[in-house]
Amino acid sequence: MKNQWLNYFSGSVKVEIKGRGIERLINACLRNDIFIWKVKKHNEYTASFYMLLKDVSKIRLIARKSECKLYFTDRSGVPFLIKKTLLNSGFFIGTFLFLLMIFLFSNMVWNIQVRGAKPETEYLILKELKKMGIERGAFQFMVDDPDTIQKKLTDHIDAITWVGVELKGTTFYFQVVEKNQPKPEKKIGVRHLVAKKKAVITNMFVEEGQPLVSVNDYVSKGQILVSGFIGKEGQMKMVPARGKIFGETWYKSTVVLPLQSTFHVFTGKYYEKHYLSFKNISLPVWGFKKPTFSHYEIELQKKPFRFWRWELPFFYERVIYREKEKVERNYSWEEAFQKAKEIARKELLSQLEDDASIKGEKLLHRAKENGKVRVEMHYQVIENIGIPQPIIQGD
Amino acid sequence: MIGKWRRQMRNWLTNKMGLPADILMDLPRITMIGQIHIYIENHRGLLSFSDKEIRLLLKQGQLLVKGETFVIKTILPEEILLEGKISQVLYLDE
Numbered sequence: 001m002k003n004q005w006l007n008y009f010s011g012s013v014k015v016e017i018k019g020r021g022i023e024r025l026i027n028a029c030l031r032n033d034i035f036i037w038k039v040k041k042h043n044e045y046t047a048s049f050y051m052l053l054k055d056v057s058k059i060r061l062i063a064r065k066s067e068c069k070l071y072f073t074d075r076s077g078v079p080f081l082i083k084k085t086l087l088n089s090g091f092f093i094g095t096f097l098f099l100l101m102i103f104l105f106s107n108m109v110w111n112i113q114v115r116g117a118k119p120e121t122e123y124l125i126l127k128e129l130k131k132m133g134i135e136r137g138a139f140q141f142m143v144d145d146p147d148t149i150q151k152k153l154t155d156h157i158d159a160i161t162w163v164g165v166e167l168k169g170t171t172f173y174f175q176v177v178e179k180n181q182p183k184p185e186k187k188i189g190v191r192h193l194v195a196k197k198k199a200v201i202t203n204m205f206v207e208e209g210q211p212l213v214s215v216n217d218y219v220s221k222g223q224i225l226v227s228g229f230i231g232k233e234g235q236m237k238m239v240p241a242r243g244k245i246f247g248e249t250w251y252k253s254t255v256v257l258p259l260q261s262t263f264h265v266f267t268g269k270y271y272e273k274h275y276l277s278f279k280n281i282s283l284p285v286w287g288f289k290k291p292t293f294s295h296y297e298i299e300l301q302k303k304p305f306r307f308w309r310w311e312l313p314f315f316y317e318r319v320i321y322r323e324k325e326k327v328e329r330n331y332s333w334e335e336a337f338q339k340a341k342e343i344a345r346k347e348l349l350s351q352l353e354d355d356a357s358i359k360g361e362k363l364l365h366r367a368k369e370n371g372k373v374r375v376e377m378h379y380q381v382i383e384n385i386g387i388p389q390p391i392i393q394g395d
Numbered sequence: 396m397i398g399k400w401r402r403q404m405r406n407w408l409t410n411k412m413g414l415p416a417d418i419l420m421d422l423p424r425i426t427m428i429g430q431i432h433i434y435i436e437n438h439r440g441l442l443s444f445s446d447k448e449i450r451l452l453l454k455q456g457q458l459l460v461k462g463e464t465f466v467i468k469t470i471l472p473e474e475i476l477l478e479g480k481i482s483q484v485l486y487l488d489e
Contacts, residue, residue: 027440030472039467041445049467 011053011077019068022047028062053079106306109138110170117176121159125174128156134172141303141316169309188240193226193386195219199247202382209241219247219385228391238391245386248359251348251379257340258372259331264295264324275317277302282317293323333373337366340375348379356383421454425484433460433477433484441470449477459485 017025022041026049029036039049051059056072063070085092112129114122129135132152134143144152146165153163153174164175193209198220201213209226213219226241273287299320304311331339345358358381365376405419417424417437426434435451435458442450442457446465451458465479 023441023443026444026470030440030470033472035471037467037469039444039470041465044445047444 007052007077009078011075011079012050013053013056013072013076014048014050014074015059016046016048016071016073017063017068018046018071019066020045021067025062025066025068028066029059032058032062034058034062048073053077103305103307104139106170106308107140108170109134109136109140109143109172112136112172112174114174114176117160117174117178121157121176121178124157124159125153125163125176128153129172140167140170141305145301145303188242188388189390190228190238191240191388191390192224192228193241193243193245194389195221195223195225195245195247196385196387197221197249199249199385201225201245201247203246204243205245206241206243208239209243211243213245224389225386241388243386244355244384246382247385249381249383249385251381252364252376253344253348253379254374254376255340255344255347256372256374257331257336257343259333259336260328260371262326262328265327266297267323267325269293269323271296271321271323273319273321275315275319277315277317278313287319291321291323293321295324295326296321297324298322333368336373337375340373341377344375344377345379348381352381352383356381358382423451423453423458425458427481427484430462430481431478433481435475435477437473438475441475446479451475455488457487459483459487461485 022045026036026039029051034051034055036049036051039047041047053075059070112126112134114125117125129149132144132149134149143149146167150163150165153165154160159179160176161179162177164173166173166175198218201215201217201219204211204213204215206226209228210230211226213223213225219225225245226243228238228241229236230239231237271287271289271291271293274285275282276285277283299322301318301320303316305314305316306312341361341363345361348358358379360380362378362380363375364378365374367374402420408414409416409419416422421437423438424436426432428434437454438458439452439454442452444450444465444467447463448459448461449465449467451460460477460481461483462479462481465477468476468478470476
């Protein structure tokens, strides 16, 4: 016997037969492999039974030869259900569209709030965000993550020192700290200015305090340049010494540079793959090919989809393959020396403060040693050598 | 003549070798569960049916089942499952 519940999927109908020779009709059904069940006889000339939907065409042929008439009274099963559903399809499409809309809207950026910025800066920030594709109605999985936005904003807008980026639900919050906010004035205690290192004074700008040295003096480290004591003997007053004392100082630096070196650079070519992932299973959506690059770096971006205010366990993954190229650099001896000098100069400048400048340079020593050049340089630098030294009041 | 000899042969085989009679001799196998169900295998077609009685054709003779509120739960070319309140099962010879 067949499983009755499977009939639910293929669909079944209830048939009422009226007429003479009902038994003959049933026998004919059996012979023609028509499966029937729940046969009931109501009176001599009427009976009813159930049969499969797929056999309806067969039974029509049989009934034509018999003396009975068929009436289909009841329909049940999936095929009829589908038919009914199609009639009500508007409702289902509506439900689906509603869910889809909530899903899409939950993944959008609805609001951008900038706090702590002047109107001009706020305008600048909004403009910059627009350039990055962050505006009302943008999809969250298309825009960068907060950390990247933060980095880009601080890089591109000079007016801000720091910006806190937070994505809460569908709103971006930006907490801005502007550069030109008035800094609370520090109270400077009484102090001297002393030499940072040995130097020859070239220039002095003293705002407050009693200078103890003059231009072209040689000073050693720790020597007091500007005293915090002013006034005549006996009427001395203590002030915080302020000013800039420029002096010529000397630096020595050594740079070793190999003639031959290899490193990787990005060629700018990249290949993107997009996935929809659930837990560990990733379903590729776009980008099915393997990247043709022989050397590449993989960058992975993963973002969860949201529904309402929940994060779904589904993720949108973007994998970017960036092509790398191996570059070999070969210097001749002369080039290497030049390059080493440049490097030395750059290194020195990065160590020095902004108001310092290099007055002159001298090559002390250069050497070739197993594939490397070694350069020793001597620099004359004009820089501010005054550093504060607080006056400790003992009594 | 040959038919009779074959029948005797089958009868002998059933007796001597303990083979099931319903298979060898095309007899109906009737299973009843109390009064409520009757399951008949090896029938040869439906002769008449009403809610009070059902008459089935067998290889030899007919089977008459009497009772009340009969419903044929399933009917297949050689099987029938009848439901209702069964009071009598009768063999009718031709």
